Amino acid sequence: MNILALITLFLLQKDMLMTNRFSAALAALLLTGSALMAQSKKPIDAIKADDIKKDLYYLADDHFRGREAGTLDELKASVWLAEQARKAGLEPAGDDGTYFQFFSLIRERVSNNSTISIGNRSFHLWQDAIVYEPGFASVDAPIVFINDADTVSAATIKGKVVALQFSAKGINDPRVQVPTRYAGIVVNYWAKYLASKGAVAIIFVGDELAQKGWGKATQYNNRGSYQIEGSLFHRQLLTGVPIIWLQQDALPLVQQPGQQLKAHIFSESFTYPSVNVVAKVKGSDPKLAGEYVVFSGHQDHDGVRNVPGVADSIYNGADDNASVSVALLAIGRAFRRQPGKRSTLFIWHGSEERGLFGSTWFADHPTVPRESLVAVLNADMIGNNAPDSAALLGLIPPHLSSSALAKIGLEENRKGPGFKLDTAWDKATHPEVWYFRSDHYPYAKKNIPVLYFSSLPHALYHTPGDEAATINIEKLTKIARWMYATGFTVSNLAERPAMEPGFQLER
Numbered sequence: 001m002n003i004l005a006l007i008t009l010f011l012l013q014k015d016m017l018m019t020n021r022f023s024a025a026l027a028a029l030l031l032t033g034s035a036l037m038a039q040s041k042k043p044i045d046a047i048k049a050d051d052i053k054k055d056l057y058y059l060a061d062d063h064f065r066g067r068e069a070g071t072l073d074e075l076k077a078s079v080w081l082a083e084q085a086r087k088a089g090l091e092p093a094g095d096d097g098t099y100f101q102f103f104s105l106i107r108e109r110v111s112n113n114s115t116i117s118i119g120n121r122s123f124h125l126w127q128d129a130i131v132y133e134p135g136f137a138s139v140d141a142p143i144v145f146i147n148d149a150d151t152v153s154a155a156t157i158k159g160k161v162v163a164l165q166f167s168a169k170g171i172n173d174p175r176v177q178v179p180t181r182y183a184g185i186v187v188n189y190w191a192k193y194l195a196s197k198g199a200v201a202i203i204f205v206g207d208e209l210a211q212k213g214w215g216k217a218t219q220y221n222n223r224g225s226y227q228i229e230g231s232l233f234h235r236q237l238l239t240g241v242p243i244i245w246l247q248q249d250a251l252p253l254v255q256q257p258g259q260q261l262k263a264h265i266f267s268e269s270f271t272y273p274s275v276n277v278v279a280k281v282k283g284s285d286p287k288l289a290g291e292y293v294v295f296s297g298h299q300d301h302d303g304v305r306n307v308p309g310v311a312d313s314i315y316n317g318a319d320d321n322a323s324v325s326v327a328l329l330a331i332g333r334a335f336r337r338q339p340g341k342r343s344t345l346f347i348w349h350g351s352e353e354r355g356l357f358g359s360t361w362f363a364d365h366p367t368v369p370r371e372s373l374v375a376v377l378n379a380d381m382i383g384n385n386a387p388d389s390a391a392l393l394g395l396i397p398p399h400l401s402s403s404a405l406a407k408i409g410l411e412e413n414r415k416g417p418g419f420k421l422d423t424a425w426d427k428a429t430h431p432e433v434w435y436f437r438s439d440h441y442p443y444a445k446k447n448i449p450v451l452y453f454s455s456l457p458h459a460l461y462h463t464p465g466d467e468a469a470t471i472n473i474e475k476l477t478k479i480a481r482w483m484y485a486t487g488f489t490v491s492n493l494a495e496r497p498a499m500e501p502g503f504q505l506e507r
């Protein structure tokens with residue numbers, strides 16, 4: 001019998017011993033002894049690759065249909081996670097004694113009833129026309145085709161519909177060459193400018209590069225945009241006038257002199273429920289149990305999307321972020337076996353993919369006092385890329401929220417998995433602004449120390465190919481143990497990790 005098994009048996013007996021005062025005193029004495037023993041050897045073996053694998057294959061299975069925020073699929077996945085948390089012995093820590101914290105997700109999109117025609121050709125929305133932003137507009141105005149947007153005069157386009165072809169000319173952003181980014185970047189670059197010159201609608205006509213991003217763009221824009229009360233990312237209308245993307249074959253038509261655009265654009269909005277799953281393990285120290293070390297991830301992903309030319313329609317998000325969701329369950333089991341002095345809070349955020357909404361909501365409406373959150377250890381995608389490397393973000397100013405916390409994260413990597421740590425993605429100059437794209441961000445905004453564990457994006461990122469079979473279970477288990485060890489150390493510190501003086505994120 002090894003020491004861990006001994007402690008487990010002992011804890012099982014604890015309830016039986018609590019039958020009279022003498023036994024309680026004896027139990028307390030013995031527990032102190034076992035806690036001291038366990039202190040030096042935390043039950044990191046409670047985090048098992050087999051459990052992680054089993055949970056991952058279940059959560060990333062097609063039966064959850066990609067866990068899209070605001071749908072029944074996200075709710076079903078949330079119920080499953082709460083049930084696993086309950087089975088692991090974690091206590092509910094959501095609203096009103098439940099495992100759940102619900103919030104409302106507002107979706108706005110361009111209505112399919114919108115109509116667009118030029119001359120006697122009607123364009124079918126999402127098949128041969130994309131309308132960029134929700135809004136209401138009626139346009140009946142002549143089209144002016146322009147070759148050079150930067151030299152166009154207000155006199156030429158005021159009160160008219162301006163049409164132009166997509167072009168990367170003059171745009172410095174290197175991402176403009178990525179097919180799925182190209183059109184959006186060009187629209188962002190030109191639409192405001194052209195609207196400021198008095199255009200009443202703007203038509204962008206596709207070229208070959210834009211065409212490569214068409215399928216994804218129809219999906220994205222048809223879906224519309226999402227917000228919650230308190231959103232950190234405010235969807236701002238670019239222009240207030242309709243922005244329309246037509247495919248390449250419409251070019252001769254918009255170039256013909258004397259053409260007229262008739263468009264009636266309508267929008268619609270929906271309110272959906274979304275949910276955070278919240279559970280806890282109570283700390284062992286009566287003085288520190290009122291403070292929480294938070295383990296954070298998101299349970300939602302991108303749902304079902306029928307992209308033309310792509311056979312698989314379910315975005316299982318095995319890495320993003322079933323990997324972390326199941327790691328949190330494993331970490332919970334380890335804390336359940338031996339709590340830290342502080343309490344631990346486990347939050348499976350909803351609606352991360354739609355704009356970090358679950359974490360924004362929880363940071364605004366925490367179910368425990370906000371001052372009691374001593375650190376947030378967030379992770380997003382921890383099961384892919386090279387087996388020997390990973391990233392820990394929140395180490396490099398201005399992202400460094402707490403040197404004390406950062407030091408522990410690094411030290412636990414050194415003592416444990418020994419990953420080669422990428423530093424590029426943590427830099428304020430990184431074009432992907434990765435630091436701002438996961439659930440620690442709303443907490444950092446509230447001046448709570450954070451760390452962000454990730455194995456970074458890869459070729460399958462946000463594709464239907466992000467499936468359980470592509471996950472490196474061993475690596476996932478190592479990162480789960482590293483997160484656990486970091487949190488365990490923080491939960492037992494005499495003093496909570498201090499915020500970095502003058503901490504100020506660049507956005």
Ligand SMILES: [Zn+2]
Binds near residue numbers: 298321
């Ligand atoms: Zn994610």
